[in-house]
Amino acid sequence: MLKLPSLRNRFLAAAMVAVVLTSAPVRAHAASKEIIELQTQVQQLLDMVQRLQSTLDSRFGVMQHLVEQTADNATQITATVNALQQKINAQSEAGNSKLDTVSGQVQGLNDSVDELKSRIAKLDKSVQDLQTQLQNIQNPQPTAAPAGQSADPNAQQPAGGAPTQGAAPGDQSQAPPLKETFQAGMRDYNAARYDVAAGEFQDVAHNYPLDELAGSADFYLGEIAYRLQNYPDAIKAYNAVLENFSGSPKAPAAQLRKGFALLAEGKKDAGVHELRVLIQRHPQTPEAAQARSKLNGMGVRITAAR
Numbered sequence: 001m002l003k004l005p006s007l008r009n010r011f012l013a014a015a016m017v018a019v020v021l022t023s024a025p026v027r028a029h030a031a032s033k034e035i036i037e038l039q040t041q042v043q044q045l046l047d048m049v050q051r052l053q054s055t056l057d058s059r060f061g062v063m064q065h066l067v068e069q070t071a072d073n074a075t076q077i078t079a080t081v082n083a084l085q086q087k088i089n090a091q092s093e094a095g096n097s098k099l100d101t102v103s104g105q106v107q108g109l110n111d112s113v114d115e116l117k118s119r120i121a122k123l124d125k126s127v128q129d130l131q132t133q134l135q136n137i138q139n140p141q142p143t144a145a146p147a148g149q150s151a152d153p154n155a156q157q158p159a160g161g162a163p164t165q166g167a168a169p170g171d172q173s174q175a176p177p178l179k180e181t182f183q184a185g186m187r188d189y190n191a192a193r194y195d196v197a198a199g200e201f202q203d204v205a206h207n208y209p210l211d212e213l214a215g216s217a218d219f220y221l222g223e224i225a226y227r228l229q230n231y232p233d234a235i236k237a238y239n240a241v242l243e244n245f246s247g248s249p250k251a252p253a254a255q256l257r258k259g260f261a262l263l264a265e266g267k268k269d270a271g272v273h274e275l276r277v278l279i280q281r282h283p284q285t286p287e288a289a290q291a292r293s294k295l296n297g298m299g300v301r302i303t304a305a306r
Helices: 004-023 033-138 178-190 194-207 212-227 231-244 251-264 268-281 286-298
Strands: none
Touching (some): 178 212, 268 286
């Protein structure tokens, strides 16, 4: 490729020399044919240089315009690609979020089905126990009569309706009153008399297994075990609330405390699962807010990743 500035400088120098030669005073007899030819050639070179310069300027302008147009197109393409990438990322995140939501709903549905099966099994067992107790009441087992007393229930008693000497009515144990026993358990629980409170709550849960207060009693049995760092028994008591009294107001708190108990045992995956299920089932409760705070503090996603 020619170095145009250098060639141009040479042509200009030659032109200047020609101008000097033509402008210098010469005698008429000194003018010669060679000088005239030289001047003609120089003038031709100057014309060629001017035409070349004009052509180069025009082409350079076209090239500059093409470069600027290419740069603008590249900028537009880059912006379009970035916008497309952001749109793809947004759609991907939205898809992942929907997938996580659906996954959580499916998991919650599976948990609800399992819980319903467990409750049905518990109810069947309770019905069977009640039927057994009813049969025992309707058909009491005959007992041996004490010495000197007739085994025949129709045997004639002495006058006055008094039982025969040596006969005594059988003692029948009665269940403690429900509300009074539960309230006594709450008083002892608040006073940190956990051993006494545990016995009273166990009486409520054992003697009134279908009453709503039995669910609260199971919850406080879990709280007592949790405070004593007996996490297995705490989890067992919380499960009793979740399985038998899922509609109880204590159910969200039981699930929260169960998650905390599992984390305290070092069972991170199980504990995180319980907290996520709590958020899924009871999203607007204070317990769900505590579960979110706990998961965020652990650096764990609220919804399970697929």
